[in-house]
Amino acid sequence: MAAFDQLENRWRVFGASVAGKSHLDKGIPCQDAHAHVKVGASLVAVVCDGAGSARHSELGAQIVATTLAQALADALRQGTSIQNLHDGALALAMAQVRGALEEMADNHGAVLGDYATTVVGAVMGPSVGLFFHLGDGVGVAQLDDGGEVISLPANGEYANETWFLSGERWRDQLRLLPIPRSVRGLVLMSDGCMPFAMSKHNAGLYVPFMSAVQNYLSCMDDIALGEQALAHTLLDPRTHQITGDDKTLLIALRA
Amino acid sequence: MIPDVALVDNTEQRTPLVLVLDCSGSMAGEPIDFLNQGLALLEQELKSDVIAAKRVRILVIQYGEHDEAMVARNWCDAMDFTAPRLDANGTTPTGAAVELALAEIEQEKLRFRQAGVAYTRPWLFLMSDGEPTDRWQRGAEQARAAEQANKVAIFPIAVGEGANLDMLGQFSSRGERGVKQLKGLQFRELFLWLSASMQVVSQSRPGAQAQLASTDGWSVVPT
Numbered sequence: 116m117a118a119f120d121q122l123e124n125r126w127r128v129f130g131a132s133v134a135g136k137s138h139l140d141k142g143i144p145c146q147d148a149h150a151h152v153k154v155g156a157s158l159v160a161v162v163c164d165g166a167g168s169a170r171h172s173e174l175g176a177q178i179v180a181t182t183l184a185q186a187l188a189d190a191l192r193q194g195t196s197i198q199n200l201h202d203g204a205l206a207l208a209m210a211q212v213r214g215a216l217e218e219m220a221d222n223h224g225a226v227l228g229d230y231a232t233t234v235v236g237a238v239m240g241p242s243v244g245l246f247f248h249l250g251d252g253v254g255v256a257q258l259d260d261g262g263e264v265i266s267l268p269a270n271g272e273y274a275n276e277t278w279f280l281s282g283e284r285w286r287d288q289l290r291l292l293p294i295p296r297s298v299r300g301l302v303l304m305s306d307g308c309m310p311f312a313m314s315k316h317n318a319g320l321y322v323p324f325m326s327a328v329q330n331y332l333s334c335m336d337d338i339a340l341g342e343q344a345l346a347h348t349l350l351d352p353r354t355h356q357i358t359g360d361d362k363t364l365l366i367a368l369r370a
Numbered sequence: 371m372i373p374d375v376a377l378v379d380n381t382e383q384r385t386p387l388v389l390v391l392d393c394s395g396s397m398a399g400e401p402i403d404f405l406n407q408g409l410a411l412l413e414q415e416l417k418s419d420v421i422a423a424k425r426v427r428i429l430v431i432q433y434g435e436h437d438e439a440m441v442a443r444n445w446c447d448a449m450d451f452t453a454p455r456l457d458a459n460g461t462t463p464t465g466a467a468v469e470l471a472l473a474e475i476e477q478e479k480l481r482f483r484q485a486g487v488a489y490t491r492p493w494l495f496l497m498s499d500g501e502p503t504d505r506w507q508r509g510a511e512q513a514r515a516a517e518q519a520n521k522v523a524i525f526p527i528a529v530g531e532g533a534n535l536d537m538l539g540q541f542s543s544r545g546e547r548g549v550k551q552l553k554g555l556q557f558r559e560l561f562l563w564l565s566a567s568m569q570v571v572s573q574s575r576p577g578a579q580a581q582l583a584s585t586d587g588w589s590v591v592p593t
Binding site: 166167233250251270272273274275276277306307309310311313314315316321323324327328331332344345347348351353354356357358359360 | 371372373374375376377378379380381382383420486487488489490491520571573574575576
């Protein structure tokens with residue numbers, strides 16, 4: 116019976132990061148990244164958006180997404196609860212990732228700001244979870260009983276400015292948002308996807324986009340094929356009329 | 371490719387642009403004509419860019435008459451903007467015009483916030499060809515403070531030989547270094563540059579520096 120429960124709680128995670136039109140035109144690599152780790156019935160997922168103005172932001176986004184997801188998965192394995200994460204363990208893990216990045220910058224004659232990246236992620240257990248968020252991008256938890264919990268972007272006053280993990284005041288800018296009930300789906304995205312994946316004023320997921328995507332993915336047995344289809348959709352030339360930005364979408368479905 | 375996916379732009383974002391234009395008597399003749407042509411060009415250029423037409427939001431303030439500063443075109447999206455035809459006569463109440471512009475900007479931001487509309491930093495273009503005739507120092511002080519507090523970016527433009535560069539510099543947190551001297555009456559080049567810059571800024575995203583064209587086409591370095 117226990118094994119059956121485990122099976123019931125299996126997550127199916129599809130992620131894609133693609134370069135935006137303005138980066139494709141200039142031959143600049145995609146500066147978005149995503150990562151996830153499954154731990155038992157729980158899921159850790161992270162999306163990072165490297166700053167266009169930073170020298171090594173594509174590396175910063177990749178390293179932070181991967182190492183932060185891993186660090187949080189390790190914490191879960193060691194018995195850290197969602198409540199513990201909320202009460203300091205998450206900020207601690209982030210500080211360690213930031214510290215490691217700073218060390219790497221030192222070793223390469225660079226500075227932390229060269230790896231500037233935003234972070235939006237979630238740790239989701241069987242019944243409750245937590246969003247963590249620094250800068251822009253969006254996280255949406257689709258609750259089992261309907262409704263959504265939305266972790267909104269924070270930009271300061273202006274839409275074309277945001278916060279990064281490399282910033283001095285990252286601890287003040289880090290926002291945690293509890294997910295109070297079990298979910299059927301989790302969606303994380305970088306700001307490049309927001310214009311078409313979110314409805315006006317970020318009031319919720321934009322259904323004409325998201326339900327088509329989720330319905331399609333929910334029928335996909337092959338994760339790799341699903342991710343390929345997702346990437347192709349994000350590269351659709353119609354998106355070029357909407358944004359020149361890199362686009363990342365991570366969709367986790369509870370099977 | 372996933373079938374039947376709707377891909378539309380749900381973004382609500384605005385880039386406010388305020389033009390504060392000297393319409394005093396000394397602008398009469400060619401200067402005001404060229405300024406009017408420049409405004410018409412701005413209208414045309416912004417409307418021809420799909421994204422800028424939706425996102426750039428314009429307010430035009432004119433000053434002249436009997437020390438009067440007034441709204442010549444109220445806030446509107448570039449797609450709805452019609453360039454005014456300005457007349458030149460009267461005095462030069464530069465301070466009052468800037469005070470009005472700064473107040474309008476904060477009111478518009480408040481409306482954006484209430485409506486949940488994101489916005490980029492407003493740009494304020496202050497153009498003058500002469501000496502202020504009002505008590506302009508208070509407006510200048512407010513302008514510097516607003517710019518230092520990152521509430522607005524201010525671009526003072528000196529028109530013609532009679533403009534007071536020192537005075538205009540006091541409306542910028544960068545002082546006289548912040549002032550651009552218009553080359554002759556090259557309003558056309560100025561407004562083409564402004565339109566191109568608005569197109570870049572209205573589509574700029576966090577973390578990326580907006581790459582603006584050089585101002586060499588219309589400005590000379592004040593000496």
